[in-house]
Amino acid sequence: MLGSSFAEEGGAKMPASETLVQQLYGSLDEGQRSAICLPWEDPLRLKVDNNWHIRPKRLRDVLKPDQQDIVRQIFDKLHSDEYKKEVWRQFDHDNQGDGGFASASVAIFGTPGSGKFEFVLTGRHCTRRCDGDSEAGTAFGGPIFYGHAAKSFNEKPDHEGNAYWFQAKRANELFQALDGKQRELALCDTSRDEEGNDTVKLTGKTRGLDGIPVADLTADQKGLVRGVLKDLLAPFRAEDATESMKYIEAGGFDNLHLAYYKNQDLGKDSVWDVWQVEGPNMVWFFRGEPHVHCWAHIKQTA
Incomplete structure (x- = not known):
């Protein structure tokens, strides 16, 4: 019906x-x-x-x-x-x-x-x-993409009017909660290339991924990571969000890595426009330069 x-x-x-x-x-x-x-x-x-x-x-x-x-x-x-x-x-x-x-x-x-x-x-x-x-074993039925060029192709650092910039705000709140050593681990140089399906190719790796592993965070910081994931999944229907979290947990929440890319900072203001969450069986890549592109792929196993 x-x-x-x-x-x-x-x-x-x-x-x-x-x-x-x-x-x-x-x-x-x-x-x-x-x-x-x-x-x-x-x-x-x-x-x-x-x-x-x-x-x-x-x-x-x-x-x-x-x-x-x-x-x-x-x-x-x-x-x-x-x-x-x-x-x-x-x-x-x-x-x-x-x-x-x-x-x-x-x-x-x-x-x-x-x-x-x-x-x-x-x-x-x-x-x-x-x-x-x-x-089977794949959130959203496969990799998805969403994005927005709100005011222009080359957005300003505040990304005014962007439908998805709220997700980056949450990720930057998490970065501000990191201490100096953690920030050094989380900051990387240049992000992955955008190359269709290769952008979200899963590695199966628990070590050697960009950024800081969630295992190195405090309990409070891990709570903020869950807040980031909640915001990433917020635009989508409940069944897809629930399935995504199920598979993320299956890959090991502590195996997730957070990376922020300092060479792609639009305003040179240390508000990181480009960042990602990656684990052995998932990647969510947020590229906010020159406007927002988001790539996501989550499976039960890579």
Whole structure:
């Protein structure tokens, strides 16, 4: 049922977005299916990037208005009630030059309702997916991307109007709580390159990662790390946030590393625009220079 949060499939409850994917799939004619539907095994299913279109045809080119509305609902329900207004503001702003939401593209992999499936929506500063846990042991169904260029491509140090800068504020509060020696360990030179899926390639390592290990923090500081993770997950629906934390804990909370990159400080003010949280089975990379790009990938095991 469209307005409900869950629907039954094979005795299991399906989240609202996945239920809507089944509804969308059932509404497609053969021409539409040939445009946006692909086999489950297609490697494109797990691709991530900062500005791309997973299929050549945009929503406006392949779906009817009522079908586009279902896609809007799918996207909406992938986000928390608290933050979805900001997510929509960011998406509408960053894609306005290309025609707004209808300029996004979608793909459906597999067969919703009768086996493994995954829905992926892409556009500028957006890779989102939902899969009803078809991709086992993987939060969000695979790597995701979000970002925002609020006032201009080259944001000022305060990132005025940026929908996601609140996450960096929390991370910088954590940095201020570190002592001198801890700060030396946490500060690194230049961050990772942005190279599609390689940006969020998981290492499986518990040692030798950039920055300071959470194991070296005090109990109070570890509480602040959990606050950072809470803010990172805040824009997303509860089931994805819960699953993400489950897998992060599985990899060992103390195995996480925090890194801040001093060579990419926009205002030369020691308010760190570029930082990350990385563990053996997760990476969340926040690049706030020249504007915000965020890359995330979390699995049960690397």
